[in-house]
Amino acid sequence: MTIRPRRSALYMPASNLRAIEKAKSLDCDVVILDLEDAVAPDMKAEARANAVAAVKAGGFGTRELVIRVNALDTEWGAADLAAAAGSGADAVLAPKVSSAEEVGRYHAALSSAPAMGFWSMIETTRAIFRLDAIAEASAARPACWVLGTNDLAKEMGAKLTVDRAPFLGMMGLAVAAAKGHGVGVIDGVYNVLDDQEGLEAQCRQAKIFGFDGKSLIHPKQVEPANRLFGPSEEEIAWAEAAIAGFAAPENAGKGAIRVGGEMVERLHLAEAERIVAMAKSS
Ligand SMILES: CC(C)(COP(=O)(O)OP(=O)(O)OC[C@H]1O[C@@H](n2cnc3c(N)ncnc32)[C@H](O)[C@@H]1OP(=O)(O)O)[C@@H](O)C(=O)NCCC(=O)NCCSC(=O)C[C@H](O)C(=O)O
Numbered sequence: 582m583t584i585r586p587r588r589s590a591l592y593m594p595a596s597n598l599r600a601i602e603k604a605k606s607l608d609c610d611v612v613i614l615d616l617e618d619a620v621a622p623d624m625k626a627e628a629r630a631n632a633v634a635a636v637k638a639g640g641f642g643t644r645e646l647v648i649r650v651n652a653l654d655t656e657w658g659a660a661d662l663a664a665a666a667g668s669g670a671d672a673v674l675a676p677k678v679s680s681a682e683e684v685g686r687y688h689a690a691l692s693s694a695p696a697m698g699f700w701s702m703i704e705t706t707r708a709i710f711r712l713d714a715i716a717e718a719s720a721a722r723p724a725c726w727v728l729g730t731n732d733l734a735k736e737m738g739a740k741l742t743v744d745r746a747p748f749l750g751m752m753g754l755a756v757a758a759a760k761g762h763g764v765g766v767i768d769g770v771y772n773v774l775d776d777q778e779g780l781e782a783q784c785r786q787a788k789i790f791g792f793d794g795k796s797l798i799h800p801k802q803v804e805p806a807n808r809l810f811g812p813s814e815e816e817i818a819w820a821e822a823a824i825a826g827f828a829a830p831e832n833a834g835k836g837a838i839r840v841g842g843e844m845v846e847r848l849h850l851a852e853a854e855r856i857v858a859m860a861k862s863s
Pocket residue numbers: 591592593594599600601603604615618619702704728729730731732733769770797798799800
């Protein structure tokens with residue numbers, strides 16, 4: 582099993598050449614070159630050109646390269662999509678995706694790049710009530726969702742607390758819908774730059790929910806995300822014991838066995854194999 586980890590997905594404004602250059606030396610799994618909210622209107626064209634040039638120039642190693650475009654219904658959307666489609670990036674990330682039909686429009690706009698991934702920001706209240714349909718439509722291409730808690734909070738009038746009480750229901754639903762259709766899913770950003778404790782609490786919470794990783798806004802957020810979304814020593818030990826347990830001749834034909842102090846069923850083997858593969862690839 583090969584796994585492409587997405588523990589840490591670092592955004593940067595594509596108008597910021599220094600940040601783009603710095604990303605090449607950072608240990609993030611995903612680089613998101615942003616053309617949307619982090620870029621002022623008068624810098625949009627320059628940011629688009631920077632993003633395409635950076636992807637074409639390369640130097641990002643195994644990091645997954647994603648361009649976040651402006652929405653198709655904005656004055657920049659069509660040009661962003663066309664440029665991203667020809668860039669060679671691993672995926673395009675579209676903001677505020679709110680319906681399966683919208684996913685279809687983006688897929689059509691990317692028809693010249695059939696292998697390119699299409700990722701969606703899940704950050705509108707309308708999307709929350711259409712998650713299963715959006716996930717089903719998304720799965721026609723390599724897909725991943727990124728939660729946009731800033732936009733959700735804005736629309737809902739909710740507060741962005743560390744514990745994210747207003748968002749817990751939708752976090753669980755987003756993970757369930759995404760995973761149900763084989764779509765990746767990455768948690769939203771933590772805006773506070775000087776609170777590693779709060780960031781770590783959100784990483785632990787998101788991992789428990791089943792998110793693959795966290796979207797990030799600053800280099801110093803990368804190490805905690807990698808550490809906390811990667812498998813812990815305890816998880817690796819459990820996974821190895823579960824795999825060895827089911828491989829043992831005395832357990833042939835058994836659907837459930839004891840591993841340490843816990844019941845492990847055959848249905849847990851897939852998770853055990855994923856943990857071991859993740860440990861090898863990160
Ligand atoms: C938040 C920032 C504006 C802070 O900038 P600044 O105070 O200038 O940072 P530092 O001085 O601490 O930077 C130290 C060095 O690190 C580099 N740096 C900083 N941020 C990044 C980054 N994101 N990627 C790569 N490199 C970065 C600086 O260049 C410094 O390097 P050096 O000079 O060599 O020492 C800034 O961090 C920032 O712009 N962050 C990203 C903002 C962004 O992209 N926002 C959009 C995505 S978030 C979003 O939209 C969420 C979603 O849609 C939702 O709805 O929730």
